Amino acid sequence: MRTLHLIPNTLNSRTPLEHLPVSALNALKSCNRIIVESDRFARRLIKDSFPNLNPEKKESFLLNEHTTPEDLVDLLQWFKNDEDIAVISDAGAPAVADPGAAAVRIAHNAGWRVQPHIGPSSILLALMASGMNGQQFSFKGYLPRDRKIRERIWKEMKEGLSRRKETQVFMEPPYRNDRAFKECLNNLPADQQLCVAVDITLETEWIRSFAISDWKHQIVPDLDKRPCLFLIGH
């Protein structure tokens, strides 16, 4: 059966052989047609995984926020032949807080098998390491800058916390991390648990979970421009 392989990329580590399991690496090697968030990071993954493989052998299709519905018509052609295809994101799992879902939908409609491969997801790794409720949780994605929408999402998060004890997970564009951290300290009750997870899987990984009142006494590293997740919960 023709298969669309969903292959996570490392979270900016250059050691895929340490961070990806064999089944994901095998799929990465075998597919000559790749759907990528950007050529640069996908080809870096191939080069770091298989230094002797010629990355030019692989034909790529860009699928990201700039892809138009017209572009997708070209992608449909790929699903008409019988070569397996791989989706590779810039970092982490394709189609989760990252592009890729459009290709998955095409594959389901075309009757292809869709095979997700094991690999890093900063959301899941942060949730594991938070010590918070992992039985019910809600991922809000990148918080918007628009003040009104942002206020609505904060309200939803507080409702989810109080009514359903669901852990609330969100991200920011990395240059707004420091501001978001201050927003958490100012916006949440003193006994509310907050986890900050920075540079997951990298040498500089830093994950801490405290009540808001305790965060005020912590030495917090500079979060600016580093990949960071914020988790609020119990």
Add this chain to the structure above:
Amino acid sequence: MRTLHLIPNTLNSRTPLEHLPVSALNALKSCNRIIVESDRFARRLIKDSFPNLNPEKKESFLLNEHTTPEDLVDLLQWFKNDEDIAVISDAGAPAVADPGAAAVRIAHNAGWRVQPHIGPSSILLALMASGMNGQQFSFKGYLPRDRKIRERIWKEMKEGLSRRKETQVFMEPPYRNDRAFKECLNNLPADQQLCVAVDITLETEWIRSFAISDWKHQIVPDLDKRPCLFLIGH
């Protein structure tokens, strides 16, 4: 720095070397104190990963739904010495739809490093493969049997879908899968997208995503007693 390693287990495959990355396997090998959901599955993982390692070398502490607060007092002793500790669940990521969070909280309070390792999570793999919105999603855990609570959760899921376009993810105790699938078909509008993901990462993996109206014409395998996730979204 003393480290609590969070090590995912395979989703019942007996080939950990294929499904876990080297960094997770190294941590599994090095820790002689392990916190486990059950001894059987944790020791099977060790045996399958390192056939020459004596699994008796590792001392285990059971952390699951039967663990009492008094038991946790014994666990606190482990965090007073300087040996790294690993948490291993029966299948998938510790502390996500699985026990483990209590050990993570102890580690944070004791000032230990908490290191989550890459490995399978059926929730994330199903979300990737669903083709649905992975920018915002909500995991509801195992749906309760109590009719009133169940109705409330269905109401919340429908709100999350219509107001926020958040993909809704849930599980059932495996003997109730067939009933839950019928509940989806009866409970959701004809144009609503439903993904059913069964036996993820196993030979028998089966993942399909259709509108409710199209599901009614599909041949669906017997879901009874198989690990299964249900995803509803756009």
